[in-house]
Amino acid sequence: MTTRVVQDPSDGFRFLPHLQTEPPDLRVSFDVLGGGRIRARMSGTSVPALKGTEHKADLSAQPDEVHSAAARLCARWKELFVNFQPVDDHGRALRDRRRPYATAADLSAEPEHELLRVVDDLARGGESLLFNTLLRGDDVRTEMFRIYLRSALSQEGLRVRFDSDLHLPWPMLCTAKDPTGSTATLEATFARFLGHQHQIEHTGDAYAWIGPPVPAPQQPAVSLNHDVRVGRATRADEVAKALAEGTECTVRTTYEDLVRDFGNADLDEQLTYFWCHGEFISNEPEPHVLVLRLTDGTPFDGHTVRELRSCHRHSRFRPLVLLNACHSGITGASTDRSFLGRMLIEHGAQGVLGPHIAMPQAFAAEYALEFVTRYLRGQETAGRIAHELARHFAALYRSPLGFAYGLHGGMDTRLDRTNRGEE
Incomplete structure (x- = not known):
């Protein structure tokens, strides 16, 4: 007999993947309420439980003010570090050292x-954004919140979730200097960055994706979405080889390629990699939005993702997305830096990793090669890899640029493979 199912009451149990994850060690929430008020909350095993109450404070900072300070911090990373130009005693640029921090990864x-002076300036800005702008205030609740948060962040190796309506460059924020007043070293300054101390993810959506569990693949499906003209003098070709090794790798170079595949209900990828230009374009009267451009230059943005994927809510598309594209151009309160990432997550992505600044191509390619190679092994989570790479590049290459990569969700995402135990 032919059977037609008209009701499926078990969906509510089968489609709850959110119940299958381990809670973070520290969860810090910043909710924007009516009138521009910011309410801060904090919980997790790294902070003490309070009898009959919770860690909560209504802050005096305003969202526009915080976004403006974050934009300034990102701009200073570009001005002071990426564009750093040594000069001689007469103020003339040294020809043999043209923008050394941008042209080399190591x-x-x-x-x-020179490095210490610049990195110390960036660390001072990161500390000020967190404690002097976002968490400033003399009332008792705000002061206690600061004390407990400082204490929690002083620990090492936490899994930290910033569940926030404010999209800030969390790994680039910093704790305070050593209060003993000892001479600062480059290692000690690197250690102040939250990206050096902890695994960090930014979230903000509730029930971003609900769908059936996806079985682990024997051979991962990945994609390289790139502008073929970008990064020719870098290790970009090695990244492409790493993506193709032992995988089913799709290469896309045009907007039409993206539209064709993102509109496909059967799109199934475990890692989606973008290596291309990124910029902010006008979306008046709304904030400017981030767009990506592949070889043909046609803009691809969060609205495009929504148009193509809204009718495929329960598809198998559950990748980690690595957006290795410069977040250059307009920043601040007039810019929605997270819209593309939010749309990717809303329509299936487990997490989005990308730089908060206009990242030099030399470093971006090195970072991608390390991340892709480690992630495709299927042995570590994205959060652990991002944390280890931030420390790796600080220790080996003496570069803070690993702290400028941030995870939007996906801290506990890992490439599950059916043959992982045999590798």
């Missing part, structure tokens, strides 16, 4: 006193 041969 800075271990650069003078440490």
